[in-house]
Amino acid sequence: MDFEQTESARMVAQTAKDFAEKEIRPYLMDWDESQTLPLDCLRKMGELGLMGILVPEEYGGAGLGYFEYVNGIVEIAKVCGSVGLSMAAHNSLCSNHILSFGNEAQKKKYLPKLATAEHLGAWALTEPNTGSDAMRMKCTAKKEGNEWVLNGTKCWITHGKSSDIIVAIVRTGELLDSHGMTTFVIERTNPGIKAGKKENKLGMRASETAEVIFDNCRVSEDAILGKEGEGFQQAMKILDGGRISIAALGLGIAKGALEASIKYAKEREQFGQPIAHFQAIGFKLADMAMQIEAGELLTFQAADAKNKGKKVTKLGAFAKYHTSEVAVSVANDAVQIFGGYGYTKDFPVEKFYRDSKLCTIGEGTSEIQKLVIARELLKGN
Ligand SMILES: Cc1cc2nc3c(=O)[nH]c(=O)nc-3n(C[C@H](O)[C@H](O)[C@H](O)COP(=O)(O)OP(=O)(O)OC[C@H]3O[C@@H](n4cnc5c(N)ncnc54)[C@H](O)[C@@H]3O)c2cc1C
The missing domain is CATH 2.40.110.10 (Butyryl-CoA Dehydrogenase, subunit A, domain 2)
Structure with a gap:
């Protein structure tokens, strides 16, 4: 397995990162408080190609693969899980269903406007x-x-x-x-x-x-x-790929929570020293980082298989199950590292904590992922 990032995968990550800092971070708590779907933001992401990453160029998309797609969702979710979720549902559920099973006329009719987010899916x-x-x-x-x-x-x-x-x-x-x-x-x-x-x-x-x-x-x-x-069989295939996007969502949330925690642990002083110097905090950060790394490997393994046109039922479920649980556990540790401040809306980790839980539920709960994995393991044995 070679997960070396291509130039285009790096570019998508940078584009999504810059966009999230400029167009999402300043507003995300207002959107969160008021439960506002940021349509303008999603449309701007469409202009950058982030809402049609997997759609071939002939249908108006970026024509890229799952490495680029995962990178895009991770960088958005590092800042805001909600926008990451909207990006995932639009791209890998709605557009990808039309791309995978639509006829030529349906693809030509629907995909160009979905790829630019002129239409939301x-x-x-x-x-x-x-x-x-x-x-x-x-x-x-x-x-x-x-x-x-x-x-x-x-x-x-x-x-x-x-x-x-x-x-x-x-x-x-x-x-x-x-x-x-x-x-x-x-x-x-x-x-x-x-x-x-x-x-x-x-x-x-x-x-x-x-x-x-x-x-x-x-x-x-x-x-x-x-x-x-054919609807049920189609849906199961779409969910196999969709789970990679929820894995990326969990990965992004966990990475965002870890980044915030490292920064805070170095800044926050108690007992005359940064809390990062306490082994209890350092060990927490180490566990968080290792779990994230494992999740990243599983997610890129599934993305790699998907890029190669292989069946990803088990690999997608591995990635989704692991990173979802990691997102919840890392976000929980992040709130703990922030102490009382982590419990307030003035710091980013309480939102990671709330957002992360969706990952263990949407597109098949963690229990259903285990069911999918067990079924795959027992097939033919
Ligand atoms: C924010 C959000 C966005 C969503 N977006 C979409 C969307 O765009 N499109 C869409 O179609 N759906 C969407 N969903 C729905 C989501 O996919 C479902 O919530 C999910 O599949 C679980 O179904 P449920 O909520 O009915 O839980 P249930 O199926 O009722 O499960 C309840 C509990 O029982 C467990 N359970 C159920 N069956 C088994 C079993 N056989 N073995 C062991 N445990 C089991 C579950 O794991 C869970 O813990 C969304 C959900 C949320 C929260």
């Missing part, structure tokens, strides 16, 4: 009663003449209110039939789409999470991505 799988167990989904699409009519509610959808394009996986066959689900791409202008409740969240507060309600939402056959009945 959402991806809707989860429902109120079906999170981990997506196969039991109740949201349906029924055929009426030449049209499909969608009814039901998707929940926890990133950009559920503000997205322009929604990729939704809904039931078109029998309950529990793994070939009874189909993916549709739907435009917000469709009168059958309504935005429901927006969640008031612990963390990731600037990344909008809301219900999407389909109320006699009529679409033509052209709205189907791939073939009828």
Whole structure:
């Protein structure tokens, strides 16, 4: 495995880092407090190519690979997890589903505006009663003449209110039939789409999470991505890749928390010396750094496999599970290192602490990652 960073991967990291310092850091606590989705910021990221990193140039994207993508998310998430989450959901769930399974006409129609973030994307799988167990989904699409009519509610959808394009996986066959689900791409202008409740969240507060309600939402056959009945299998493949982006998100949050902790430990004095001189703090920093390094290796291993077109079910789950748990543990240690100041909103670590928890839940919980890994290990044995 050779994880040496290419020139383009380094450039994306630098671009994202500079952008995050200038356009995100000064505003992130205002967005967090008011739960504002920073649409202008996401559009500016689109102008820089960060919202279409994986989209080929022929469809208006940057045409880069997973190393660049991981670097971009890490640098954004080092500053703000919410913007990192929005970037991940837009790129690897919505746009990547269209790129992976759309026909030429659908790619030409949707990808150029998604790649520049002129249009914001959402991806809707989860429902109120079906999170981990997506196969039991109740949201349906029924055929009426030449049209499909969608009814039901998707929940926890990133950009559920503000997205322009929604990729939704809904039931078109029998309950529990793994070939009874189909993916549709739907435009917000469709009168059958309504935005429901927006969640008031612990963390990731600037990344909008809301219900999407389909109320006699009529679409033509052209709205189907791939073939009828393929939706569930498509979703699982998209999540395999999507998990690399959540791994990158966790990695970024953990790195941000460690950087802040090192700086603070050198500055903060107690008992006449910087707290960094206490072994208790130094050992904490050492553990944080080692866990992050291990997470980075797992994430780039999965990214490398994805770049090579290999199956990443197990590697993506390894990366996602490990870095998510590391993000939570590192953010927790960071708050401890900051002491009372870490418990306030004047310092960055309380936000890392709140944001990190999403990583162990979104795109498959840590428990589901273990289930995926175990299944892969036991296959054929
Ligand atoms: C901020 C945010 C953004 C999100 N964005 C999107 C999005 O854009 N699109 C989308 O479709 N969804 C999105 N989600 C939904 C997310 O993917 C689900 O929350 C997640 O899959 C878990 O589902 P659930 O919340 O229903 O939990 P449940 O499935 O009800 O799980 C509850 C608990 O039971 C455990 N559990 C469940 N089944 C098993 C099992 N078989 N074995 C062991 N333990 C189990 C879980 O690990 C968890 O600890 C988002 C969620 C959040 C919080």
